[in-house]
Amino acid sequence: MIDYTAYDAEALALDESFRAWVLENAESLFWERWLAEHPEKDAAVQQAKRVVWALYHAQEEISEVEVDEAIQQLVQRAEERVAVVPLWRQTWVRVAAAVVLIPLAGWLIFQRNFSKEVTPYHEVVQQIKHDVKLIEFTNTTSRAQSVTLSDGSSVVLQPQTRISYPTIFQTDKREVVLSGEAFFEVSKNPEKPFFVFANGLVTKVLGTSFTVQAYEKDREVRVIVKTGKVSVFTREDPAADAKQKNRELTGLVLTPNQQVTFRRADSRLVRSLVEKPQLLALSDIQQQSFEFRQAPVSDVFAVLEKAYGVKIVYDEELMGACELTATLGDEPLLEKMHLICKVLEANYELIDAQIVVTGKGCK
Amino acid sequence: MKITFLHNEEELLWQRFKAGDSGALGQLSRRHYRALFNYAAKFTKDREIVRDCIQDLFLELWERREHLTETPFVRIYLIKSLRNNLFRKLRQERWMLESEDLDEDLPFSDHTSAESTLIESELFHENEGKIKAVLAKLPKRQQEIIFLKFYEGLSNNQIAEILTMNRQSVANLLHRALTSLKTNWFSLAKMMLFFWANVK
Known part of the structure; x- marks a missing residue:
């Protein structure tokens, strides 16, 4: 380890590790401790920081x-350079294409106009209602809100998003219906596959986390995977029934950082990598694992409250002094709470969409 | 765990790029775009030229993708190529004086000093302008080294490679740059202290 005590402000500013600390907050444990041990270097450190x-x-x-x-322009230019196909310059090809395309377009327009206009959301809800009692929840606020399902899975709903789910899941499967955008953290249970029905698209998982974007007004449905694997297929797929029943994941299988786009007009599924995951509104829980190092419990709860749009109630005076070191990943919210409470020797309860934490605190 | 995952993702992206996926090109270039722009913008006021140069750099890689064996999406490689392209272009456009020695004559950022007096009401911008003004007083070479060191976070070895000079000279120039910054330090530090207090 380098002896930094001989370093002046300039030498510190030139040091790689020091810069990483200032700019990226890396190695902060080392530098904070070092500074605490060498208070006489405070002036030099402050100057070097500046x-x-x-x-x-x-x-x-x-x-x-x-x-x-x-970037957009660059990608466009790159695509133009690929797309040059001299064949299309020849007139007979164009004529032939038109002969094929015009009737096809007519047929498509016919199809669209005359297909029944029941929204996919209600259609599926009606079907599932036969088998099991459903609860509907709509996020009418302007912030994300979360719902915990009977199996412990958590769903973070974006504003204007609606979800229907059974009070208690059936014995052999877990089915929910979505309209809008939500991030799912599904508790693992291979015996009971988890299905999300959204605008004609079915997403099947065994335990994982992912986002579904399916607003009724949008022409596309997107499924974005954060961890684990999910399989995706359309409701119109002739083999849909078999794919739902199969214990294995069949259909189009997605792995982390992949997404699928479903074009509702022509029922086409396109798989791609997540282009700009940071642009998603739910980026907090989707992107990071939550890493806490000797963090005050109040900070930890604040982060979770924000990420899941829930309220966590606890005695600040009693538990405020507690510190937590933990790495939380894609477990559902309640599982995260379980882990935290285990460390703190505390208990939690779910009361009226609030999480109430009780414990004897730390000294 | 994290590292293997990242590695796979990187690998996958590179494979997609080679297979002609323009989305992969977008993702790869986005990672470096800002840094390259900030670098190139130090040499010319003409943002159009900077944009063109960076675009050409990536399009060139795109067209050569099938023949590439290793990924060229590495900061050092990109900076070096951009530097060459930019100098070539600037020479073509007659933005330069008629000198053989490019490095001595390329203007390195003198366009930021006066801009920031009237418009900015916010303290941040005002101070940023002042820092830029102090930086602009340094010789161009030193400004460039300061950029590569403090913005790009490069090691002296890497800087030496880009500027094709030896490591010791880089270290010397860096030291000289910081020393001359210090002579302006009194005003700068006072100003930054003021700024710091306001941020907190």
Whole structure:
């Protein structure tokens, strides 16, 4: 380990580890402890920090919007360079294509206009209602809200999103119906596959986390996988029934950071990588695992409250002093609470959509 | 766990790029775009030229993708190529003086000093402008090294590679740059202290 006590502000500013600390908050444990042990270096550290910070930020020349535009243009140019197919320049090919395409277009328009206009959401809800009692929940607020299902799985709903789910799941499967956008953390249970029905698309999972975007007004449905595997197929798929019953994941199988887009007009499924995951509104829970190092419990709860849109009630005076070191991944919310409470030797209860934590606190 | 996962993702992205997936090109170039732009913008006021140069750089890689064996999406490689392309282009456009030695004559950022007096009401921008002004007083070479060190976070070895000079000279120039910053330090530090207090 380098002996930093001999370093002045300039030497510190030039040190890689020091810069990483200032700019990326990396190795903060080391530097914070070092600073605590060497209070006489405080002035030098503060000055070096300012230098690093200022010299970094003085270099910015371009806005996020400009970067977006530039990338879009780049991709477009690249596509143009691929798309040159000389064959299409020949007239007879165009004529032949038109002969095929015009009737096809007519047929498609006919199909669209005359197919029944029942929304897929209600249609599926009616079907499932025969077998099991459903609860409907709609997020009418402007923030994300979460729902915990009877098997412990959690669903974080975006505003204007509706979900129907059974009070108690059936013995052999878990089925929910979605309209809008939600992030799912499904508790693992291979015996009871979990299905999300959304705008004609069925997503089947055994235990994993993923997002479904299926607004009724949108022409596309998207499923984005964070962890584990899910399989996706359309409701019109002739083999849909078999795919639902199969214990294995069949159909189009998605793995982390992949997404599928379902074009409702022509029932086409397209698989791709997640282009810009950071743009998703739910980025917090989707992107990070929650890492806490000796974090005050109040911080931990604040993070969870924000990510899941829930309220966590606890005695701040009693438990405020508790510290937590933990890495939480894609477990459902209640499982996360379970882990935290185990460490704190506390208990939690779900009361009226609030999580109430009780414990004897820490000293 | 995390590392293997990232590695796989990287690998997958690279495979997609080679297979002609333009989305992969978008993702790969996005990672470096901002840094490359900030770098190139130090040499010319003409943002159009900077944009064109970066676009050409990536399109060139796109067209050569089938012949590439290793990924060229590495910061050092990209900076070096962009530097060459940019200098070539600037020479073509006659933005430069008629000198053989490029490095001595390329203007490195002197366009930020006056801009930031009137418009910005916010403290942040005002101070950023002042820092830029202090930086702009340094010789161009030193400004470039400061950029590569403090913005790109490169090691002296890597900087030496980009600028084709030896490591010791980089270290010397870096030291000299910081020393001359220090002579302006009194005003700069006072200003930044003020800024710091306001941020907190």
